[in-house]
Amino acid sequence: MQPALALQDVVVAFGALRAVGGVSLTVPKGQRRAIIGPNGAGKTTLFHAISGVVQPTSGKVIFEDADITALPPHRRARRGMGRTFQITNLFPTLTVRQNLFLALRGVSPGKFNLFGHARPTAEEQQRSAAALSLARLEGREDIAVANLSYGEQRQVELALAIANQPRLLLLDEPAAGLSPSERAMVAEVIRALPREITVILIEHDMDLVLGLVDHVTCLHEGMVLVEAPPEGIRGNAAVQEVYLGRPRH
Amino acid sequence: MKRQLAWLLVLLAAAALPLLLSSYHVDLATRILIFAVLAMSIDVLAGFVGRTSLCHGAIFGVATYVVIWASAKAGWAALPAMAAGVLAATLVAALFGVLAVRTRGVYFLLLTVALGMVVWGVCLRWTTVTGGENGLRGQDMRPALLVARENFYWLVLAVAALCSWGMWRFVNSPFGLSLRGIRDSESRMRALGYNVPLHLFVGFAVSGFFAGVAGAMYAFFNEYVSPTSVAMAQSVAGLLMAIVGGVGTLFGSFIGAAAIILLENTVSWYTDRWQSVLGLVFIFTMIFAPEGILGGLRRLAASKGRTR
Ligand SMILES: Nc1ncnc2c1ncn2[C@@H]1O[C@H](COP(=O)(O)OP(=O)(O)O)[C@@H](O)[C@H]1O
Ligand SMILES: [Mg+2]
Numbered sequence: 001m002q003p004a005l006a007l008q009d010v011v012v013a014f015g016a017l018r019a020v021g022g023v024s025l026t027v028p029k030g031q032r033r034a035i036i037g038p039n040g041a042g043k044t045t046l047f048h049a050i051s052g053v054v055q056p057t058s059g060k061v062i063f064e065d066a067d068i069t070a071l072p073p074h075r076r077a078r079r080g081m082g083r084t085f086q087i088t089n090l091f092p093t094l095t096v097r098q099n100l101f102l103a104l105r106g107v108s109p110g111k112f113n114l115f116g117h118a119r120p121t122a123e124e125q126q127r128s129a130a131a132l133s134l135a136r137l138e139g140r141e142d143i144a145v146a147n148l149s150y151g152e153q154r155q156v157e158l159a160l161a162i163a164n165q166p167r168l169l170l171l172d173e174p175a176a177g178l179s180p181s182e183r184a185m186v187a188e189v190i191r192a193l194p195r196e197i198t199v200i201l202i203e204h205d206m207d208l209v210l211g212l213v214d215h216v217t218c219l220h221e222g223m224v225l226v227e228a229p230p231e232g233i234r235g236n237a238a239v240q241e242v243y244l245g246r247p248r249h
Numbered sequence: 250m251k252r253q254l255a256w257l258l259v260l261l262a263a264a265a266l267p268l269l270l271s272s273y274h275v276d277l278a279t280r281i282l283i284f285a286v287l288a289m290s291i292d293v294l295a296g297f298v299g300r301t302s303l304c305h306g307a308i309f310g311v312a313t314y315v316v317i318w319a320s321a322k323a324g325w326a327a328l329p330a331m332a333a334g335v336l337a338a339t340l341v342a343a344l345f346g347v348l349a350v351r352t353r354g355v356y357f358l359l360l361t362v363a364l365g366m367v368v369w370g371v372c373l374r375w376t377t378v379t380g381g382e383n384g385l386r387g388q389d390m391r392p393a394l395l396v397a398r399e400n401f402y403w404l405v406l407a408v409a410a411l412c413s414w415g416m417w418r419f420v421n422s423p424f425g426l427s428l429r430g431i432r433d434s435e436s437r438m439r440a441l442g443y444n445v446p447l448h449l450f451v452g453f454a455v456s457g458f459f460a461g462v463a464g465a466m467y468a469f470f471n472e473y474v475s476p477t478s479v480a481m482a483q484s485v486a487g488l489l490m491a492i493v494g495g496v497g498t499l500f501g502s503f504i505g506a507a508a509i510i511l512l513e514n515t516v517s518w519y520t521d522r523w524q525s526v527l528g529l530v531f532i533f534t535m536i537f538a539p540e541g542i543l544g545g546l547r548r549l550a551a552s553k554g555r556t557r
Pocket of ligand 1: 014017019037038039042045046
């Protein structure tokens with residue numbers, strides 16, 4: 001079966017700094033993959049290369065058999081890629097409902113309606129409700145995102161990324177900065193995602209990750225250090241040395 | 250329903266003005282309506298896309314020039330001349346849009362200043378067409394029915410009302426929402442599948458279209474155009490009207506245009522340093538009423554609503 005995503009020797013250099021120093025990865029369809037690694041390992045930069053925010057200095061990004069290395073981010077989104085941001089990145093002046101509406105219209109031609117009403121169709125309404133319910137935001141639809149708590153804003157991050165039912169979902173530390181109970185809730189939300197969605201999850205917290213994913217890639221200084229199923233990660237000496245031995249944040 | 254009724258009353262009251270005002274004041278009211286449309290077109294970008302333009306005076310002026318040229322030099326009838334003016338302004342805005350969409354913040358502002366200067370320079374130097382410093386004068390441009398200033402006022406009122414409705418629909422449409430999304434976060438919009446420069450381009454062109462309508466009306470109102478009409482001061486005045494009315498309120502532009510034009514009218518009795526007064530108005534607004542008049546009123550109403 002063709003993989004959902006394949007990276008071939010991807011390098012992202014910022015001047016002399018190789019934030020991603022030649023990463024090759026293959027993520028099969030439907031897999032849940034964690035990318036772990038200490039701060040500055042290049043995890044977010046790798047996501048930027050996958051979603052098109054930065055152009056790789058060299059290497060290839062293959063999404064479902066198509067070489068998308070040169071595509072801008074919006075074209076990748078339209079092909080079925082969704083992502084969240086490590087640093088909350090929403091539309092603060094708009095309501096939760098409007099945030100969801102923008103997410104749903106992003107991949108449909110209905111966004112070019114210049115003088116009509118910004119009302120969701122029945123199908124969009126249903127998708128929006130499904131995403132809100134999955135992200136546990138029911139009842140918060142009419143609140144401006146700026147007025148939500150930080151935890152709720154993280155939930156909107158998730159809702160926006162899953163609203164269009166992407167085939168590949170990239171989650172960049174979705175639980176960053178949350179309390180333990182909120183983190184557990186985010187884990188539940190990820191667990192409840194439809195199985196056919198391929199999920200790549202960046203997370204700092206091993207305890208959160210290891211129960212959620214099928215496979216783990218540990219990055220260190222821009223390189224793949226270890227790739228193993230969760231059982232093989234915790235006891236791995238190399239991972240312990242670069243990762244567990246260091247302060248977590 | 251209630252809202253529609255309120256708008257109808259406002260419109261009727263505005264339509265009744267010529268019955269109460271002197272002919273001098275009817276002209277003043279006409280001028281206010283025309284500049285309110287310009288200010289609104291600026292607010293579409295400033296308030297809903299987060300892009301402050303300082304070239305809308307030039308886009309406005311292009312329409313004025315083209316209408317007067319088509320009418321006086323080419324002998325076109327009023328309607329085709331008007332259409333040509335609006336089309337020219339929209340094309341200029343589209344061209345500016347192509348250049349400006351990849352910038353934001355102070356770079357966008359400076360680029361629009363530069364683009365406005367280019368238009369001003371062309372109008373000043375291309376003397377064979379624009380009349381250079383002397384400008385262009387039209388004659389009997391209005392159709393017979395619109396020669397009476399009351400009738401012309403009513404036409405301008407109708408066009409201004411249509412434009413307001415159009416811009417209000419535009420900013421509240423799915424497309425308008427995408428512009429507000431871009432204002433809040435461009436990177437998130439891209440991640441959701443939006444071609445951000447394309448949306449900015451369309452937004453700029455639509456805004457320029459409405460500035461062009463205002464400029465075309467001004468041609469018939471003033472029947473004279475000179476490089477001052479496309480100068481930076483014109484853009485600044487339009488932006489200031491939007492700011493005084495309240496950026497992001499759209500209809501605040503009517504209040505802002507009225508405030509600025511009435512003030513100019515009063516001040517010019519006493520001094521010819523109008524530009525300095527305009528500067529002071531700007532400073533006072535920024536310090537004491539950064540949300541503008543309508544923005545401030547809305548906030549007051551909202552906080553009253555909460556305490557009740
Ligand atoms: N836009 C950028 N310009 C320069 N350096 C960057 C940029 N983005 C990230 N870096 C650097 O690249 C390295 C990897 O960063 P990042 O991918 O954010 O790590 P992680 O997400 O694993 O914590 C860091 O040293 C960071 O400082
Ligand atoms: Mg990161």
